[in-house]
Amino acid sequence: MDESLRELYQEVILDHSRHPRHFGPLEHATHNGEGHNPLCGDRVKIHLIVNGNNRIQDIKFEGRGCAISQASASLMTDMIIGRTVAEAESLMGGFLHLVKGGDASDLAEDDLDRLQVMAGVSAFPMRVKCATLAWHTMKSALEGGSSAKTE
Amino acid sequence: MSFVPPISDFPILSRQVNGKRLAYLDSAASAQKPKVVLDAMSTFAATSYANVHRGVHTLAAESTDAYEKARAAVAKFLNAKHTDEIIFTRGGTEALNLVAYSFLSPRISAGDEIVLTKMEHHSNIVPWHFMRERKGAKLHWVDVREDGSINAAAFGAAITPKTKLVAVTHMSNVLGTVNPIKDIVAIAHAKGVPVVVDGCQGAVHEIVDVQDLDVDFYAITGHKLYGPNAIGALYGKRTLLKSMRPFNGGGEMIAEVTEDYVSYAEPPARFEAGTPPILEAVGLSAALDYLTGLGRTAIREHEHAIYTYAREAVRQFNWLRVIGDAEGKGAILSFEAEGMHAHDLATILDHEGVAVRAGHHCAQVLMERFGLGSTTRASFGLYSTREDVDLLIAGLEKARKILT
Numbered sequence: 001m002d003e004s005l006r007e008l009y010q011e012v013i014l015d016h017s018r019h020p021r022h023f024g025p026l027e028h029a030t031h032n033g034e035g036h037n038p039l040c041g042d043r044v045k046i047h048l049i050v051n052g053n054n055r056i057q058d059i060k061f062e063g064r065g066c067a068i069s070q071a072s073a074s075l076m077t078d079m080i081i082g083r084t085v086a087e088a089e090s091l092m093g094g095f096l097h098l099v100k101g102g103d104a105s106d107l108a109e110d111d112l113d114r115l116q117v118m119a120g121v122s123a124f125p126m127r128v129k130c131a132t133l134a135w136h137t138m139k140s141a142l143e144g145g146s147s148a149k150t151e
Numbered sequence: 152m153s154f155v156p157p158i159s160d161f162p163i164l165s166r167q168v169n170g171k172r173l174a175y176l177d178s179a180a181s182a183q184k185p186k187v188v189l190d191a192m193s194t195f196a197a198t199s200y201a202n203v204h205r206g207v208h209t210l211a212a213e214s215t216d217a218y219e220k221a222r223a224a225v226a227k228f229l230n231a232k233h234t235d236e237i238i239f240t241r242g243g244t245e246a247l248n249l250v251a252y253s254f255l256s257p258r259i260s261a262g263d264e265i266v267l268t269k270m271e272h273h274s275n276i277v278p279w280h281f282m283r284e285r286k287g288a289k290l291h292w293v294d295v296r297e298d299g300s301i302n303a304a305a306f307g308a309a310i311t312p313k314t315k316l317v318a319v320t321h322m323s324n325v326l327g328t329v330n331p332i333k334d335i336v337a338i339a340h341a342k343g344v345p346v347v348v349d350g351c352q353g354a355v356h357e358i359v360d361v362q363d364l365d366v367d368f369y370a371i372t373g374h375k376l377y378g379p380n381a382i383g384a385l386y387g388k389r390t391l392l393k394s395m396r397p398f399n400g401g402g403e404m405i406a407e408v409t410e411d412y413v414s415y416a417e418p419p420a421r422f423e424a425g426t427p428p429i430l431e432a433v434g435l436s437a438a439l440d441y442l443t444g445l446g447r448t449a450i451r452e453h454e455h456a457i458y459t460y461a462r463e464a465v466r467q468f469n470w471l472r473v474i475g476d477a478e479g480k481g482a483i484l485s486f487e488a489e490g491m492h493a494h495d496l497a498t499i500l501d502h503e504g505v506a507v508r509a510g511h512h513c514a515q516v517l518m519e520r521f522g523l524g525s526t527t528r529a530s531f532g533l534y535s536t537r538e539d540v541d542l543l544i545a546g547l548e549k550a551r552k553i554l555t
Contacts, residue, residue: 002169005502009495009553040494041511041524064524066492067554124498 007120017067022077026060033141073134160185171504174539179530191437221432243351244274246370246385251278261287275349299326299475303334321353326475327483356481378438382431392418399424454482482531503546
């Protein structure tokens with residue numbers, strides 16, 4: 001199989017997509033966001049509980065989409081639980097650089113290790129929006145907006 | 152079968168994509184252009200081009216002549232009774248918006264109704280939503296059956312004394328369904344309601360006779376007809392066009408302009424403000440000649456044979472569900488694959504050189520009707536071959552291995 005395709009659909013991605021972590025509704029959410037990719041019709045909902053210390057105590061996502069968007073959402077929820085809002089946003093900045101093929105050196109080493117599975121997306125410019133939808137939606141939810149679009 | 156797909160007429164089909172032979176199965180989104188179309192446009196630009204209907208110099212005369220010949224070619228293609236019943240637009244979308252703005256808007260008020268179907272694509276939905284938002288009109292949706300067909304009789308029930316227009320596609324861009332336009336028109340006309348038909352797909356795959364169908368308006372687009380993009384046309388019955396207010400305002404659509412008065416040209420000029428798509432009209436005319444030369448019936452039979460070959464081939468996949476199996480449908484194969492999202496499939500197919508469309512196909516109402524987020528669509532054209540289908544099938548098998 002072609003190397004870039006193997007890189008895109010590696011086992012970790014497919015595992016996250018088939019068995020998404022933190023999937024479903026979230027009771028007592030303090031922040032909610034809904035993201036929509038108008039080009040493909042994919043939708044994702046992000047629910048967060050942010051406590052008094054600006055720390056993300058819990059996060060869940062719902063929706064349907066391609067393997068890339070589902071894996072990205074699943075990985076994101078897994079990684080930002082327990083972080084502060086500022087840390088989550090900083091992680092997102094590094095992630096966006098990574099999937100767009102830019103400089104992701106500001107990511108902490110263990111974060112980069114975990115996010116590296118998404119780096120294959122950068123070889124598929126048409127699919128970057130799939131990978132970023134959940135992240136944009138999380139940011140929009142944290143900022144108090146309710147919806148995000150990737151276009 | 153005697154028809155041999157003229158692949159060598161299409162320069163782009165000889166290129167490779169991701170190191171593989173290109174199998175272009177996205178003609179319903181936009182068809183590739185034969186060399187005769189590209190040559191007609193470039194020769195015209197190199198020898199005869201000028202603005203039309205203005206000036207008395209030789210090039211202006213040659214351009215005007217070519218532009219009006221293109222109009223006559225479209226009229227002939229659709230079997231319009233009069234050449235002046237053809238209005239050039241920037242595409243099918245603009246043609247439908249023209250009907251909404253110039254025909255329907257002055258004739259519709261709050262509480263009036265527009266009947267349309269759930270299989271329309273957005274350009275035959277959103278202009279009518281404008282009428283809902285701006286004029287208080289109500290949209291009445293005719294449902295699609297499970298196999299993708301619609302029941303002409305359902306229009307009889309949907310049309311009320313409040314109905315001002317029926318808007319329906321000739322052929323669905325997702326399901327491939329070819330609708331019984333003649334029956335629908337007869338039902339609507341019996342109740343005094345005009346019918347606009349979106350022919351963006353229908354004119355490509357069906358042999359259209361607007362007089363026989365008795366449609367009031369029929370919209371086409373050039374780029375799906377193997378012609379250039381940025382040109383389309385609206386057929387409208389002469390009496391209706393004459394009764395309609397202008398669309399865009401500008402040069403060429405006027406009779407007289409003073410400081411405090413303006414009067415308008417007769418159709419079709421009334422609806423063609425500004426410099427029209429001249430080169431594109433020349434290209435469209437060449438495309439129509441090309442199609443006629445190959446034989447419309449032969450093309451139709453060829454596409455049907457390729458579609459049938461593909462439809463039979465995918466039966467081996469019990470994880471694949473075809474959306475749209477109506478009797479007599481056109482050469483479009485849309486499907487949903489268990490455990491595989493359309494975008495992932497399309498990425499993997501692209502790596503095999505197979506170009507398909509993935510998404511909602513600008514038909515979100517239809518997606519909702521079938522409970523789908525997106526589908527993958529392979530659409531066939533006159534240059535499609537069994538080999539293209541074989542590549543699609545092999546690509547699907549590969550995607551299945553990767554993704555599940």
